[in-house]
Amino acid sequence: MQQIPYYRLNLQGSMPIKMTIENTIVQQIRRAVSVLYQTEIASDSIVIQETRKEFEGQVTAVTFPFTRFSKKTPEQTGTEIGEYLKDNVKEVEDFNVIKGFLNLSIADSYWVDELLTTIHSSSFGQFPSNGQKVMVEYSSPNTNKPLHLGHVRNNLLGFSVAEILSANGYEVIKVNLVNDRGIHICKSMLAWQMFGNGETPQSSQLKGDHLVGKYYVIFDKEYKKQIEALIDKGQTEDEAKKNAPIIKQAQEMLLKWEAGDQEVIKLWSMMNGWVYSGFEVTYKMLGVDFKKYYYESDTYLLGKDTIQEGLEKRVFFKKDDGSVWIDLTEDGLDQKLVLRADGTSVYITQDLGTAQLKYDDFKMDKSIYVVGNEQDYHFKVLFLILQKLGKTWAKGLFHLSYGMVDLPSGKMKSREGTVVDADELMDEMILTARDRTEELGKVEGFSEQEKKELYHMIGLGALKFFLLKVEPKKRLLFDPNESIDFQGHTGPFIQYTHARIRSVMAKADYQNKISTNYSTILTALEKDLIVNLAKYPDVIAASAKEFSPAHIANYVFELAKLFNKFYHEESILKAEDPDVRNFRLDLSAATASTINKGMKLLGIQVPDRM
């Protein structure tokens, strides 16, 4: 009987990749069904899953679908296919059938080989280049206030997705579209002019973004005061909101900015400069970066060409007042304004233009916008318009929509000061990490510098894992009164597991893989660990497909848990048989390396000691 080749070419052609055991089994089951029941079935009609813990085996096939052809009970069918696989597939050592489930025991030699070759290779989990370019746009802050927890989620998601795509063979371009102009920054500017007395980051000892944010809040207080005063004088709330002098001044300031007024531009540049130096500190702390920054002050006038193009192509139409619209009612959406009657832009106008600009700059195959779910409708419209305009690249656009971070009291509002500030939160996390670590007495022999790095690693690790382990589209509840955990399903748990392994490796003076051909029977836990490690590339692929770091976070947690169990029950260094000892060292090293790789994709560092 001819064996299906063990190696095949992947879709991109160049690099031969090893078939996973699941693939091998799917192909062999097709063959079995063909031989036993004279029926050709499609690969995707075969359901393969991991064997549940309570049963013998590692890979399970569901046999119900085959009973149509076998005309036998699920048990008989399973047994027949099991016999065939056992006789014809060298990796299949044994099988059992329970109800309609065919559980296959894969030979230890297969798993050993898997560990010592595939898993131990440094490129494990890194896919070869697929020749495609992808842009990830994230962060996108406003420059009138410091970053808060919601931005932190955005930044971590964006950074992580970029890392994940890179591991999947994409060339990744990270960009940040900064919203540096508009009424909001004018509010901060105006309040600073009125009440600031020339205060600067230096004179106030405040981080630039916090200083500017302070005046944003001051503006709002003053604005509210004026509204109340007008209401007392008999105006309605709506009238008062429009007529308050301070808001009118802010609007005037925006007009001046747009007219290029020297004074206003100077103030704007100065205050934005403060904000940028503040953001830089925050980004560095978070560990995120960008290849390119786009500024709305440069792009807000873009898009008018696109509007013209749309009119020519009759995708858009002009109303009598001169405003330009698109009718999306056939697509189940509404009519949408794309240019005001006075010829000025709206939000979507600039986004159309910016999308074109970004494409012209990089010619990427895919473009991911990491933006909160309150803009779902906007992006649906944006992408649809670009498609209607015949932009071939528009089908590569994707809105990675994520849920808001809510407090128990409800939504965070910068203006009202009910926000969890990013800088403060990170500082707190690091302090907590320090306290916890010192309590446990874990830093003997650490230099001050090492301690500092460790606390940062642990504090940020806890925060990042907390935010990334949840599926992006789900909203996230954060209770500032309940500190983020350091035990259980957390970043520090995984970091700790890594440190444990590294400690063992250090004791053994482990450098490189030491086992050659290992022939001893694997223990159940060893096998579990290898089976789990072998899944890593699939997890990387799946998380890229769904743009979800949460898969990786949960996978790495499982892996760490499994290792801790193994560590607890089976000695590594004290194993009597030197072969066993060496093999377990290799297994541990592979686990540490995979934890490290996975965590890196989340933007989380792992320490060697903690």
Next chain:
RNA sequence: GCGCCCAUAGCUCAGCUGGAUAGAGCAACGGUUUUCUAAACCGUAGGUCUUAGGUUCGAAUCCUAAUGGGCGUACCA
């Protein structure tokens, strides 16, 4: 009104394209250290997977509706 998203243990969350007795962590209770780091490990307890129909050999998962929550539906960004 219309549209989109969410609903799983007391709390925070997993559960992949339908598959075996729905899983973790936290909190609660009990246990494990002269042995490689106890930020660990083991155990107990905790569930009508919001509800009602439907499709299927089989539904937490797919379809329909209802209920509850969030968001959007701006000539704001």
